[in-house]
Amino acid sequence: xxxxxxxxxxxxxxxxxxxxxxxxxxxxxxxxxxxxxxxxxxxxxxxxxxxxxxxxxxxxxxxxxxxxxxxxxxxxxxxxxxxxxxxxxxxxxxxxxxxxxxxxxxxxxxxxxxxxxxxxxxxxxxxxxxxxxxxxxxxxxxxxxxxxxxxxxxxxxxxxxxxxxxxxxxxxxxxxxxxxxx
Amino acid sequence: xxxxxxxxxxxxxxxxxxxxxxxxxxxxxxxxxxxxxxxxxxxxxxxxxxxxxxxxxxxxxxxxxxxxxxxxxxxxxxxxxxxxxxxxxxxxxxxxxxxxxxxxxxxxxxxxxxxxxxxxxxxxxxxxxxxxxxxxxxxxxxxxxxxxxxxxxxxxxxxxxxxxxxxxxxxxxxxxxxxxxx
Numbered sequence: 001x002x003x004x005x006x007x008x009x010x011x012x013x014x015x016x017x018x019x020x021x022x023x024x025x026x027x028x029x030x031x032x033x034x035x036x037x038x039x040x041x042x043x044x045x046x047x048x049x050x051x052x053x054x055x056x057x058x059x060x061x062x063x064x065x066x067x068x069x070x071x072x073x074x075x076x077x078x079x080x081x082x083x084x085x086x087x088x089x090x091x092x093x094x095x096x097x098x099x100x101x102x103x104x105x106x107x108x109x110x111x112x113x114x115x116x117x118x119x120x121x122x123x124x125x126x127x128x129x130x131x132x133x134x135x136x137x138x139x140x141x142x143x144x145x146x147x148x149x150x151x152x153x154x155x156x157x158x159x160x161x162x163x164x165x166x167x168x169x170x171x172x173x174x175x176x177x178x179x180x181x182x
Numbered sequence: 183x184x185x186x187x188x189x190x191x192x193x194x195x196x197x198x199x200x201x202x203x204x205x206x207x208x209x210x211x212x213x214x215x216x217x218x219x220x221x222x223x224x225x226x227x228x229x230x231x232x233x234x235x236x237x238x239x240x241x242x243x244x245x246x247x248x249x250x251x252x253x254x255x256x257x258x259x260x261x262x263x264x265x266x267x268x269x270x271x272x273x274x275x276x277x278x279x280x281x282x283x284x285x286x287x288x289x290x291x292x293x294x295x296x297x298x299x300x301x302x303x304x305x306x307x308x309x310x311x312x313x314x315x316x317x318x319x320x321x322x323x324x325x326x327x328x329x330x331x332x333x334x335x336x337x338x339x340x341x342x343x344x345x346x347x348x349x350x351x352x353x354x355x356x357x358x359x360x361x362x363x364x
Contacts, residue, residue, distance in 0.1 A: 007222030012256035017308050027304040031266050031318075035273030037294035040189030043277045045270030047262040052304075053254055063262040065247060067274030072235055074194035080229040080245040082275035082349050084213050085267060088227030091217030092249030093264035094361065095225045112219035115364075122209040122234075125346050126199050135351035136213075141361040155363045162361045164307050167264050169317035175353040177321040179276065179344045181337045182297075 004148070008103040026053045033065075042068040042078050087116040087139070090167045094141060097161030102147060107157065110146040139171065186330070190285035208235045215247075224250040224260050269298040269321070272349045276323060279343030284329060289339065292328040321353065 020027040029052035035045040048062040067082045069075035080088070091114040102109050118139045124132035145154050162168050202209040211234035217227040230244040249264045251257035262270070273296040284291050300321045306314035327336050344350050 007224075007258075009256040016255065017310070020304055020308060021310050024305065027308070027310070029302045029304055031263065031269060031300045031302065033262075033266055033269040033273055033298045035270065035277050035296040035298070037277050037281060037291065039281075041278035041281050042189075043274045043294075045273050047266040047270065050252075050266070057252065057254055059252055059262070060259045063248075063266075065262065065267055065270040065274070066245075067271065067278070069278065070232075070239065070241055072239055073198065074191040076189075077242045080215075080241070080247065081213065082271040082278065083352070084215055084229040084232070084245075085247055085271040085274070086349055086352055087213060087215040088217065088229065088247040089249065089264040089267040089271065090359070091215055091227050092225045092247070092267070095217050095219050096223035096249070096251065096264065099219060099221075099223050109219065112225075114217040116215045116217070118213045120211045120213065120348065122202055122211055123206065124351075125348050126202060126209070127346060128199070128203050128209070133351055133355065134346060134348045135355065136348075136357055139357060139359040141359065142364040143362070144364045151363065158361060158363055164309060164316060166302065166307050166316045166318075167268055168359060168361070169306075169315055170265070170268055170353055171357040172359050173315065173317065174356055175318055175321060177272070177323065177350060177354050179323040179340060179350070180325070181333070181340055182324040182326045 004103060004106045004108040006099045006103040006109050008100045010100070010103050013100065028052070040068070041075050042066070083118065083120065083136070086171070087118050090139070090171060091116045091141065093165045093167035094143075094158070094161050097165050098143070098145065098157055101157045101160045105153070105157065107153065108148040113144040115142045115144070116140070186285060186288045186290040188281045188285040188291050190282045192282070192285050195282065205236075210234070222250070223257050224248070265300065265302065265318070268353070269300050272321070272353060273298045273323065275347045275349035276325075276340075276343050279347050280325070280327065280339055283339045283342050287335070287339065289335065290330040295326040297324045297326070298322070
């Protein structure tokens with residue numbers, strides 16, 4: 001029997017899951033980002049520390065995500081738009097889930113590509129029509145996966161990834177966001 | 183009277199708004215991202231083309247967003263997590279709105295910083311407790327803004343940005359996402 005290796009340490013993940021089951025406060029995480037305005041609608045968000053496992057944690061190094069608007073909106077197009085960044089987060093969250101679940105099920109992945117599309121009617125954000133929402137009216141994610149498994153097994157891995165995806169939940173279910181001036 | 187210059191061309195934005203009001207199909211945009219698995223839970227999403235203004239559009243150059251999981255999850259920590267990327271997208275969307283609305287109201291910005299935090303109980307994504315959601319239980323955004331305006335005027339700009347933000351809507355209201363195997 002061949003052993004799948006997708007680069008996911010499922011044994012360590014099982015131990016982490018057990019530890020967080022035994023000690024529920026360790027499972028309470030707070031994720032953070034700090035966004036600096038760079039002029040126009042261009043900004044840079046930096047991610048560095050987070051809280052979890054009952055302690056302050058830090059990434060190996062700070063990571064940044066830039067955002068801007070494109071030329072069709074008379075902007076400088078120095079980066080992806082915030083909504084494209086959301087689509088990227090959704091695709092990456094589902095892809096990470098596919099890799100972890102495939103490993104858990106002993107399925108060797110060869111390649112995974114997720115294509116995401118989101119439809120938006122700008123009459124929402126431009127305040128032209130109060131009946132049009134600001135965000136996406138529909139999002140479609142299509143996976144193209146090459147793996148040592150049947151199409152049915154691969155579809156089941158994708159379905160399980162969706163079921164456990166943080167970003168899928170954030171987008172599909174209502175969230176509680178408070179915005180304030182410090 | 184001093185003229186505010188936040189790097190936002192409000193005259194061009196007014197013309198775009200009028201054109202999209204006069205020609206509703208031009209306001210129908212589709213945003214896209216393509217995510218490639220890089221091994222483990224590490225991936226790279228690329229944003230390049232989108233549809234809008236009744237034509238295919240492209241960014242000046244492709245932009246990419248990497249995602250990974252940190253060492254506390256036994257992963258390689260080569261990038262921000264997908265949920266931190268969502269927080270970054272929210273912060274950048276609200277910040278872009280602040281810049282555009284301040285310009286529209288003739289308010290000169292000197293600096294804008296948004297600090298975002300999102301609370302998550304990992305008993306959700308780990309499937310330990312079915313009553314815990316996978317995504318954020320609460321998100322807080324705090325703005326620190328230095329501008330030529332009263333605190334009341336600045337608070338009103340932030341409130342209007344929230345009202346018109348695509349990503350705020352995506353996170354706070356339910357969305358329609360279909361995931362499929364191609």
